[in-house]
Amino acid sequence: MKAEFFELAGRLERALQAxxxxxxxxxxxxxxFVRFNRGRVRQAGSVEQRTxxxxxxxxxxxxSATLELGGGGEADFALARDALARLREALDGLPEDxxxxxxxxxxxxxxxxxxxxxxxxxxxxxxVDAAQGRDLVGIYAGxxxxxxxxxxLGQRNWHxxxxxxxxxxxxxxxxxVKAATAGFEWEESALVEKLDAAxxxxxxxxxxxxxxxxxxxxxxxxxxxxxxxxGLLAWDGFSARARATKQSPLLRMAHGALLSPAxxxxxxxxxxxxxxxxxxxxxxxxxxxxxxxxxxxxALVAPRTAKEYGLEPNGAEAGESPESLxxxxxxxxxxxxxxxxxTGLYISNLxxxxxxxxxxxxxxxxxxxxxxxxxxxxxxxPVGAMRFDDSLYRMLxxxxxxxxxxxxxxxxxxxxxxxxxxxxxxxxxxxxxLRFTL
Amino acid sequence: MRARFRKLRSxxxxxxxxxxxxxxxxxxxxQDTLLPPSVALDCGVMxxxxxxGGYGYCATSDLSQAGLQRALxxxxxxxxxxxxxxxxxxxxxxxPAPRGEYAGPLGEDPxxxxxxxxxxxxxxxxARIDDRIVERSAAVHLFEDQRLYLTxxxxxxxxxxxxxxxxxxxxxxxxxxxxxxxxxxxxxxxFERIGTARFQGCGARLADEALQLLLxxxxxxxxxxLLLMPDQMMLQIHESIGHPLELDRILGDERNYAGTSFVxxxxxxxxRYGSALLNVSYDPTRAEEFASYRWxxxxxxxxxxxxxxxxxxxxxxxxxxxxxxxGLQGTANARASNWNRPxxxxxxxxxxxxxxSTLEAMIASIERGVLMRSNVSWSIDDARNKFQFxxxxxxxxxxxxxxxxxxNPNYRGVSATFWRSLRMVGDASTFExxxxxxxxxxxxxxxxxxxxxxxxxxxxxxxxxxGG
Numbered sequence: 001m002k003a004e005f006f007e008l009a010g011r012l013e014r015a016l017q018a019x020x021x022x023x024x025x026x027x028x029x030x031x032x033f034v035r036f037n038r039g040r041v042r043q044a045g046s047v048e049q050r051t052x053x054x055x056x057x058x059x060x061x062x063x064s065a066t067l068e069l070g071g072g073g074e075a076d077f078a079l080a081r082d083a084l085a086r087l088r089e090a091l092d093g094l095p096e097d098x099x100x101x102x103x104x105x106x107x108x109x110x111x112x113x114x115x116x117x118x119x120x121x122x123x124x125x126x127x128v129d130a131a132q133g134r135d136l137v138g139i140y141a142g143x144x145x146x147x148x149x150x151x152x153l154g155q156r157n158w159h160x161x162x163x164x165x166x167x168x169x170x171x172x173x174x175x176x177v178k179a180a181t182a183g184f185e186w187e188e189s190a191l192v193e194k195l196d197a198a199x200x201x202x203x204x205x206x207x208x209x210x211x212x213x214x215x216x217x218x219x220x221x222x223x224x225x226x227x228x229x230x231g232l233l234a235w236d237g238f239s240a241r242a243r244a245t246k247q248s249p250l251l252r253m254a255h256g257a258l259l260s261p262a263x264x265x266x267x268x269x270x271x272x273x274x275x276x277x278x279x280x281x282x283x284x285x286x287x288x289x290x291x292x293x294x295x296x297x298x299a300l301v302a303p304r305t306a307k308e309y310g311l312e313p314n315g316a317e318a319g320e321s322p323e324s325l326x327x328x329x330x331x332x333x334x335x336x337x338x339x340x341x342x343t344g345l346y347i348s349n350l351x352x353x354x355x356x357x358x359x360x361x362x363x364x365x366x367x368x369x370x371x372x373x374x375x376x377x378x379x380x381x382p383v384g385a386m387r388f389d390d391s392l393y394r395m396l397x398x399x400x401x402x403x404x405x406x407x408x409x410x411x412x413x414x415x416x417x418x419x420x421x422x423x424x425x426x427x428x429x430x431x432x433x434l435r436f437t438l
Numbered sequence: 439m440r441a442r443f444r445k446l447r448s449x450x451x452x453x454x455x456x457x458x459x460x461x462x463x464x465x466x467x468x469q470d471t472l473l474p475p476s477v478a479l480d481c482g483v484m485x486x487x488x489x490x491g492g493y494g495y496c497a498t499s500d501l502s503q504a505g506l507q508r509a510l511x512x513x514x515x516x517x518x519x520x521x522x523x524x525x526x527x528x529x530x531x532x533x534p535a536p537r538g539e540y541a542g543p544l545g546e547d548p549x550x551x552x553x554x555x556x557x558x559x560x561x562x563x564x565a566r567i568d569d570r571i572v573e574r575s576a577a578v579h580l581f582e583d584q585r586l587y588l589t590x591x592x593x594x595x596x597x598x599x600x601x602x603x604x605x606x607x608x609x610x611x612x613x614x615x616x617x618x619x620x621x622x623x624x625x626x627x628x629f630e631r632i633g634t635a636r637f638q639g640c641g642a643r644l645a646d647e648a649l650q651l652l653l654x655x656x657x658x659x660x661x662x663x664l665l666l667m668p669d670q671m672m673l674q675i676h677e678s679i680g681h682p683l684e685l686d687r688i689l690g691d692e693r694n695y696a697g698t699s700f701v702x703x704x705x706x707x708x709x710r711y712g713s714a715l716l717n718v719s720y721d722p723t724r725a726e727e728f729a730s731y732r733w734x735x736x737x738x739x740x741x742x743x744x745x746x747x748x749x750x751x752x753x754x755x756x757x758x759x760x761x762x763x764x765g766l767q768g769t770a771n772a773r774a775s776n777w778n779r780p781x782x783x784x785x786x787x788x789x790x791x792x793x794x795s796t797l798e799a800m801i802a803s804i805e806r807g808v809l810m811r812s813n814v815s816w817s818i819d820d821a822r823n824k825f826q827f828x829x830x831x832x833x834x835x836x837x838x839x840x841x842x843x844x845x846n847p848n849y850r851g852v853s854a855t856f857w858r859s860l861r862m863v864g865d866a867s868t869f870e871x872x873x874x875x876x877x878x879x880x881x882x883x884x885x886x887x888x889x890x891x892x893x894x895x896x897x898x899x900x901x902x903x904x905g906g
Binding site: 031033035037038040041042043044045046047048049050051055062063064065066067068069070071072075083086090093094095097098099100121124128137138139141167168169171176178245246247251252255308351352353354355356357358359360362364365366368385386387389414415416417437438 | 469471472474475476477478479480481482484493494495496497498499500501502504505512513515516519520523524525526551552572573609611613614615616618689690691693694695697776778779780782814815816817818819820821823824826828846848850852878881882883884885904905906
């Protein structure tokens with residue numbers, strides 16, 4: 001696909017007229033998706049998609065078209081050449097785009113990560129065998145993700161990764177346990193090990209649940225629970241444009257509000273699995289500190305935002321959301337979490353977070369999957385889904401008691417339109433109090 | 439495509455082809471600056487095969503004869519590989535083979551590009567009424583969607599849809615306080631939708647309302663009456679009626695992602711979902727509504743079905759396959775977001791039917807309450823029971839009168855009891871047709887569009903609160 005994409009770029013470049021600049025972006029994947037319910041197959045299939053964005057620039061104007069490529073060769077070239085012709089016409093009569101900014105210094109790169117993935121049919125055999133007698137629900141998504149960029153200024157970028165993400169949960173009469181097996185090399189033994197661990201945890205949900213009245217409770221958020229919180233913050237929390245237009249949920253940090261000094265958040269592109277380049281050809285820095293010691297740090301600056309507000313672009317995509325987020329570790333050993341929690345809620349997962357008051361960073365959401373009541377450092381009972389409603393400045397500020405020393409790398413299982421390349425490396429967080437309302 | 443389909447061969451007992459071809463154009467202006475125009479042309483197919491009780495699919499954008507045959511071979515291989523391993527035993531004899539054509543309302547063609555730019559510029563400029571206005575955006579999205587469904591058993595369905603979506607948003611700020619107002623209307627049809635959405639003039643109106651919110655007190659807290667206008671009813675219906683009634687959730691398919699439901703199969707026919715004033719329908723026949731169609735993506739003909747009648751739960755949102763699994767009658771709602779995703783049970787048009795009360799009568803009946811419109815925040819548990827929703831706009835009502843704007847209006851409740859507190863249902867004069875572009879669900883994930891039409895509705899004894 002790489003040679004095909006770059007050949008297509010070369011042919012289209014040769015079709016350009018004087019003063020025109022061409023940018024091409026490829027977003028493709030070959031994926032197998034197998035959906036499971038009750039330890040059996042619900043839907044299985046394969047998807048091959050190859051989306052090409054063609055952008056034409058001339059005299060400070062630009063227009064773009066997105067196409068679905070077909071079988072390659074002449075047919076794809078004809079499709080892209082026709083799009084180019086239509087874009088040429090579209091540029092006529094457009095005003096200059098004052099916020100147009102592309103990378104004009106070629107920064108080519110190649111990144112190919114080959115994985116060890118068995119045929120998806122073999123994965124099905126292994127999962128159905130291993131799940132026998134268990135109520136497993138979830139999805140296996142595996143295959144190759146491809147990203148490409150080319151421009152007529154001589155830049156060529158390629159990113160290819162073979163990966164899988166088996167995102168699943170085990171269900172029993174008392175509740176459910178969430179787990180995942182994700183990475184670049186599928187190992188049946190790792191699946192069996194995780195299934196057994198999840199089964200043991202599921203057994204703990206079999207006892208009578210504890211009902212808690214609304215109010216403040218000491219709580220531990222496991223890395224997957226914290227991932228939901230970070231996911232909400234990623235929605236404009238680190239965006240330079242949101243900051244400039246006063247719509248960031250971290251607005252009050254610009255007016256003096258602070259998080260705990262233990263909170264340092266970094267967009268660590270060098271350690272993620274997302275491409276190192278973006279749609280305007282800019283390359284991401286290896287790391288960018290977004291929150292440093294509880295204080296507002298750098299923002300993610302997309303090229304258009306940079307031009308509009310007189311900032312330096314730093315490789316952010318147009319949406320200015322982090323893709324390789326890291327929260328710095330703390331000092332609490334993971335094995336001591338229950339003892340440090342002493343009495344309170346152990347929360348494995350959060351769910352469906354949103355803002356009660358965005359400007360005040362007040363957040364609501366639900367607990368989901370395995371949540372336990374802990375007394376004297378021992379799990380005593382599961383707790384059903386509860387709603388919290390609390391301020392970020394309390395959760396990761398005055399009420400943050402500790403972060404764990406160990407962190408988990410969590411690969412985003414999201415597959416809207418295509419398989420995500422986002423990831424997060426997070427510790428767990430021990431909170432002195434979390435406010436529950438329902 | 440039909441000729442190529444006829445040449446396909448497979449050892450499977452049943453196979454189908456579903457083609458989606460979409461053209462999407464986006465015109466947008468922000469801060470009086472025209473954003474680069476974009477057009478998206480998307481076209482691909484999903485081949486599905488059923489063999490020996492197994493089922494498989496393969497989606498491709500390679501529409502050549504060889505590309506289609508490769509996809510069918512892969513789908514057939516999946517069907518063979520999953521036979522005797524499935525939750526369901528598929529039977530080729532159950533697959534419908536309808537034939538027909540349908541076109542939704544196509545309406546007026548869009549004007550010239552320049553005229554659309556002028557329209558957006560007027561609204562963007564119109565919102566520049568005060569230095570505290572920090573962001574002004576206006577956009578029009580135009581979509582055309584064609585779907586073709588063919589089966590080796592003779593089905594041949596062609597459907598065509600057009601959508602015109604006006605959108606605008608204005609944000610005001612003063613120090614640590616930011617408030618926004620927005621306009622969004624999602625319906626089928628042509629450019630006449632710009633007029634019905636009251637798009638012209640919205641810039642100044644939204645800016646004025648955002649400034650009012652900036653100066654307004656927080657929404658009061660307490661248990662009180664809640665008057666939801668149709669654009670917030672959309673969200674309320676979607677989250678706390680639509681999702682809980684999806685039959686695939688009830689059957690457990692979504693337990694790892696979108697969640698399950700507090701509704702169980704035994705409840706259909708007897709469970710009191712809401713007060714006797716609550717009447718809810720799945721209605722694909724209201725042509726202008728966002729998710730109207732003649733057949734779903736599995737070829738089942740769509741017709742109006744009552745889901746809740748006089749407050750009693752009657753039927754689920756479940757398509758042909760889920761109906762067979764659950765032994766319940768349902769709806770034609772097997773829908774796929776695009777050619778690269780398989781159909782699953784989705785909401786389509788889900789409506790609360792109008793009642794008998796005027797808006798004035800509802801307001802007059804309120805001793806202490808809040809009117810809310812325009813959703814801004816939504817959160818609900820995975821069984822679709824404990825919810826908390828927030829709106830852009832609130833108005834306090836005291837002793838039967840509107841007495842002032844309030845900011846950050848929120849409310850929370852439990853689906854299983856909330857609808858029983860429905861005290862008055864607005865008449866046809868309060869009824870509006872809305873829709874949403876992004877309902878997320880499914881593994882792999884799919885975002886589909888849904889339609890929700892409703893009158894204004896009054897609920898009593900709701901926990902209401904503000905921000906801060």
